[in-house]
Amino acid sequence: MKKFNITVAGGGSTFTPGIILMLLDHLEDFPIDTIKLYDNDGERQQTIADACEILLNERTPGVKLLASTDPKTAFENVDFVMAHIRVGKYAMREQDEKIPLKHGVVGQETCGPGGLSYGMRSITGVLEIVDYMEKYSPEAWMLNYSNPAAIVAEATRKLRPNSKILNICDMPIGIEELMATNIGLESRKEMVVKYYGLNHFGWWTDIRDKSGKDLMPSIIKHVEKFGYSTDTGSEMEQEASWNDTFKKARDVQALDKDTLPNTYLKYYFFPDYVVEHSNKDYTRANEVMAGREKFVFGECKSIIEKGTAEGTELTIDEHASYIVDLARAIAFNTKERMLMIVENKGAISNFEPTAMVEIPCLVGSEGPEPLSVGEIPRFQKSLMEQQVGVEKLTVEAYEEQSYQKLWQALTLSRTVPSASVAKDILDDLIEANKGYWPELK
Numbered sequence: 001m002k003k004f005n006i007t008v009a010g011g012g013s014t015f016t017p018g019i020i021l022m023l024l025d026h027l028e029d030f031p032i033d034t035i036k037l038y039d040n041d042g043e044r045q046q047t048i049a050d051a052c053e054i055l056l057n058e059r060t061p062g063v064k065l066l067a068s069t070d071p072k073t074a075f076e077n078v079d080f081v082m083a084h085i086r087v088g089k090y091a092m093r094e095q096d097e098k099i100p101l102k103h104g105v106v107g108q109e110t111c112g113p114g115g116l117s118y119g120m121r122s123i124t125g126v127l128e129i130v131d132y133m134e135k136y137s138p139e140a141w142m143l144n145y146s147n148p149a150a151i152v153a154e155a156t157r158k159l160r161p162n163s164k165i166l167n168i169c170d171m172p173i174g175i176e177e178l179m180a181t182n183i184g185l186e187s188r189k190e191m192v193v194k195y196y197g198l199n200h201f202g203w204w205t206d207i208r209d210k211s212g213k214d215l216m217p218s219i220i221k222h223v224e225k226f227g228y229s230t231d232t233g234s235e236m237e238q239e240a241s242w243n244d245t246f247k248k249a250r251d252v253q254a255l256d257k258d259t260l261p262n263t264y265l266k267y268y269f270f271p272d273y274v275v276e277h278s279n280k281d282y283t284r285a286n287e288v289m290a291g292r293e294k295f296v297f298g299e300c301k302s303i304i305e306k307g308t309a310e311g312t313e314l315t316i317d318e319h320a321s322y323i324v325d326l327a328r329a330i331a332f333n334t335k336e337r338m339l340m341i342v343e344n345k346g347a348i349s350n351f352e353p354t355a356m357v358e359i360p361c362l363v364g365s366e367g368p369e370p371l372s373v374g375e376i377p378r379f380q381k382s383l384m385e386q387q388v389g390v391e392k393l394t395v396e397a398y399e400e401q402s403y404q405k406l407w408q409a410l411t412l413s414r415t416v417p418s419a420s421v422a423k424d425i426l427d428d429l430i431e432a433n434k435g436y437w438p439e440l441k
């Protein structure tokens, strides 16, 4: 069986070790020759690379690892580019979250003003990676994981329409694992789901087991009491902010008793609750810097100092296993049924055809084949039309360097109370993003 070459773009990511461990755990069904790491911050990446080199040599000496900041070295002769970059890193995520809160508005990584700010930075970085991939490995596929996936997906649809890019999100995966746990299943893979929406803005409408038994009633019964929370104290639920998010799904689900919501909808339905429960001086970015970033880089430095990965607490990022499912689907034409962020083109028959929607697809060597969703109800249709307008106006603002359109996008967001607050936030974000955003006219 062919051995694949993979480039991880954003090699210095806190998720890189977990994704590499996951790839090594699936070599049987997805053999790898070389993993290359690429980052524009060589020092950050080198720490991750040196630790992963030791780990690889101890566990799977057959797989080669190479880290580079040189695009040709990093992108030539590869089959897949797994991209998870964070343009501006956590320092800018902190600004994305704190600036809106200063104005009494939701401060979040991918939603509301924070998401638009992040999106205006990410587009340049992701397009650059796409162009490197196409220059040095024109046959390769990009599995893009870089956020904000909704805006990045719209930008790649519009600005790189012929590129081989698959935009993906693991939030539905994470929530489905919680659902499975809550109704006593071993894994989310025992469920067949129908879901539709935009990225971080969607609903499950049908969930069955492989025999066709309807699982929605039992899942809804749990959510109506406990949200998605389990009593297993899972890793994510040990973090207060995630725990609150999973519990809040109960109130979000009350808006439509026949469906199950993506947790991100809480920012759009209860922005007042979110702001009331936010600490404007210590946001999720601070939690992640003090948590995941400190842990991953601490573990990597310890592996390097000891010269062995023996006893490391770094673990497989199981949620990233869907990345292997996706790469296998492309490589072996498996027609795996997966949620992907794809151009609507009538799959949701009463919604904007050019919208990037998150829906079930059959994935094979030609890419995703969207499954038909049909008509969606007025409630979701109206919400999605407003939100997709925000996302499309943001990409137009980027492309046209238009202050006016970005102001319109912010004003259109459900998370922003008025055009004057939108303008105040926009002016602060422009100042903070000097050197990252295109200059707006």
Ligand SMILES: NC(=O)c1ccc[n+]([C@@H]2O[C@H](COP(=O)([O-])OP(=O)(O)OC[C@H]3O[C@@H](n4cnc5c(N)ncnc54)[C@H](O)[C@@H]3O)[C@@H](O)[C@H]2O)c1
Binding pocket: 009, 010, 011, 012, 013, 014, 015, 016, 038, 039, 040, 041, 044, 045, 084, 085, 086, 087, 088, 089, 090, 125, 126, 128, 144, 145, 146, 147, 148, 149, 168, 169, 170, 171
């Ligand atoms: N799609 C999803 O559901 C999902 C899930 C988890 C994380 N993510 C995304 O994965 C990404 C990584 O997350 P993280 O918390 O590990 O971030 P991180 O800051 O730890 O790592 C990001 C890396 O990207 C690098 N980078 C930034 N700009 C770059 C550029 N232009 N070219 C090359 N490298 C660049 C940084 O130097 C850094 O090493 C983020 O975009 C995050 O939002 C997405």
Ligand SMILES: O=P(O)(O)OC[C@H]1O[C@H](O[C@H]2[C@H](O)[C@@H](O)[C@@H](O)O[C@@H]2CO)[C@H](O)[C@@H](O)[C@@H]1O
Binding pocket: 109, 110, 147, 169, 170, 171, 172, 173, 174, 175, 236, 284, 288, 319, 320
């Ligand atoms: O606040 P963070 O950086 O911890 O997480 C923000 C991301 O949250 C989601 O990804 C989760 C995923 O849902 C979960 O299963 C597990 O893998 O952790 C991930 C990161 O915490 C969301 O899908 C991403 O888009 C966010 O960036």
Ligand SMILES: [Mn+2]
Binding pocket: 149, 168, 169, 170, 171, 200
């Ligand atoms: Mn996501």
